[in-house]
Amino acid sequence: MALLNNEAALKFAKELTIVAMENSLIKKDDSPEQSAKNVFDFFNKLHAEFTQNN
16 A cells, blocks of 8 residues: 555545444444544544554
């Protein structure tokens, strides 16, 4: 996979996270705090993959 600069990685991670939320691909929880954490973790994982933590 090609590495992206930080700006591009943020943009793509955001868009993919939104699509994942719209398609129920991120686990929902009864707790709003846990649901938000699930979204946050998903976004961070994508961003790390796109940048390889650079």
